[in-house]
Amino acid sequence: MSLIDLINTPLRVFLQFCIFLSIQGNVYGGGDGAPPLDIDYRMDESTNFTYNPKSPLVYCSYLPFEFLNCSDPLDLNGNQSERQRLGYGCTKWGGEKYEEVEITKVVCEVFPGIECYGNRTFLKDGFPCIKYNGHYFVTTLIYSVLLGFLGMDRFCLGHTGTAVGKLLTLGGLGIWWIIDVILLVTGRLNPADESNWVPYY
Structure with missing residues (x-):
């Protein structure tokens, strides 16, 4: 060197x-x-905590869902004007594609004992307007293929009126039976309560 x-x-x-x-x-x-001059150290009266961006204490609205108790999405029954007034709520449920699913805000509250800065009850965005009532696509498809001539698939989905008609005609002499299998596979036959298929994990 x-x-x-x-x-x-x-x-x-x-x-x-x-x-x-x-x-x-x-x-x-x-x-x-x-x-730094751009940091605002403020005392929040509701939580009695001072906000310090260099400390582990974060805004309550930044907490992950594991620390929050969130309500179900508000059902507005298709009332679009009410959604515009409130700024949140579900006017429709479900959807086959991502673009068809409505996204809304829900009311969340921080669990007791969790320290955070700001309001402990707030609106959190990003909740899909989806509800599950125990309808499984694969199970319903098996019912439709094996017992569709008895209307078992439509009974399971809540279409009671058409299910009775399908039962009395033995699946429309087989034609209705085949049509319902095709409707299920193509996504045209869904639960009567407009709930989504429960996904398998």
């Missing part, structure tokens, strides 16, 4: 350390411990 390298190496390390200290000072407000 040459004499120049012996001089340059410690000098380079010292300069990198100085740059590191200057960056830390710009981010955290300088070496005197003063907070």
Whole structure:
């Protein structure tokens, strides 16, 4: 190693350390411990906590769902004007594709004993307007293939009136039976209560 390298190496390390200290000072407000000017340390009266962005205490609305008790989406029964007035709620349920599923806000409350900053009850966005009532697609398809001539598939889906007609005609002499299997596979025959198929995990 040459004499120049012996001089340059410690000098380079010292300069990198100085740059590191200057960056830390710009981010955290300088070496005197003063907070940055753009940080607002506020006391929240509802939780008695002071917000400090460098502490582990976060806004209540930022907490993951494991720490929240959220209500079910509000059912507005197709009332679009009520949704526009409230700003949230479900006017329709379900949908076969992602684009068809309506997204809404729900009321969430932080579990007792969880420390956070801000209101402990708030609206959280990103909940799909989907409900499950125990209808499984594969189970219904098996019923339709094996016992469709007795209307078992339509009984399970809640279409009682047409199920009785299908039972009395023995699946429309087989024609109705085949049509319902095709309707199930193509997504045209769904639960009568407009609930979604329960997914398998």
